[in-house]
């Protein structure tokens with residue numbers, strides 16, 4: 001994060017709230033080390049809008065109550081009157097292919113622990129859950145660290161039983177998963193999968209991997225509607241990953257751009273104020289060159305960036321074509337856009 005604040009600062013886009021979400025985390029009720037209260041407090045402290053505590057549905061620590069609904073109930077009580085959307089979820093993890101189910105009605109349902117993955121996924125779908133494939137290139141199973149084309153799961157994607165995929169989990173990014181998103185119209189998901197304490201792991205200079213959900217309303221139903229309609233992006237490290245039609249408006253909503261000619265010259269001074277956490281790593285692809293520096297520049301988070309464009313003559317308007325390297329709109333493809341300046 002390009003700011004000292006641990007609180008995410010990410011703008012809304014026209015028509016939608018940009019909800020900062022983490023749909024994958026653990027507590028002492030499975031293999032995490034914190035009480036559910038802490039997950040709620042961390043989320044509020046970091047400026048998240050929605051979380052799901054997704055303890056493994058197959059097992060509980062012996063020391064805690066053997067009812068899989070308990071972590072949610074504790075967190076729910078603690079989140080009461082607080083501005084945080086809490087989604088009931090669980091991680092289906094009997095094999096080394098794991099799936100998260102969001103919007104479950106009962107995480108204690110025995111069918112979620114069936115021996116066959118397809119049956120467990122069917123049980124989650126029976127509860128009208130939103131199921132996504134977790135860490136699909138996890139080296140505990142896939143030694144090359146790549147997301148495989150698993151035919152069984154692809155059939156479940158086609159049948160609508162698997163609706164999303166963690167293209168990012170923690171520091172991991174899986175291009176093969178990104179390919180599956182494009183091919184089977186899945187929802188892109190990025191989560192922390194945090195087991196420890198967020199402040200030790202991330203703050204103050206890093207942030208957890210999150211899913212940006214572009215929702216019509218800040219409610220559980222709003223999150224669900226956006227997930228079902230693939231309106232998500234991922235914010236991981238310095239990267240944004242997602243569809244161009246959402247990330248382009250996010251880029252422009254993050255910035256205030258003012259341009260004027262330096263008196264008596266054809267040098268257009270463009271001052272870009274970035275009010276968001278994102279550093280945008282740009283390359284000038286226009287015919288117009290810069291007076292102050294070469295064609296690579298970063299629009300730094302929470303800062304002003306000035307570029308001086310040589311337009312060769314004073315124009316009433318022009319457009320600057322950019323390649324934004326750290327915004328990925330498809331596997332291996334960075335976002336291209338134009339900053340258009342008018343009425344100079």
Ligand SMILES: [Zn+2]
Nearest residue numbers: 091093098134
């Ligand atoms: Zn897992």
Ligand SMILES: [Zn+2]
Nearest residue numbers: 024026091193
């Ligand atoms: Zn997990």
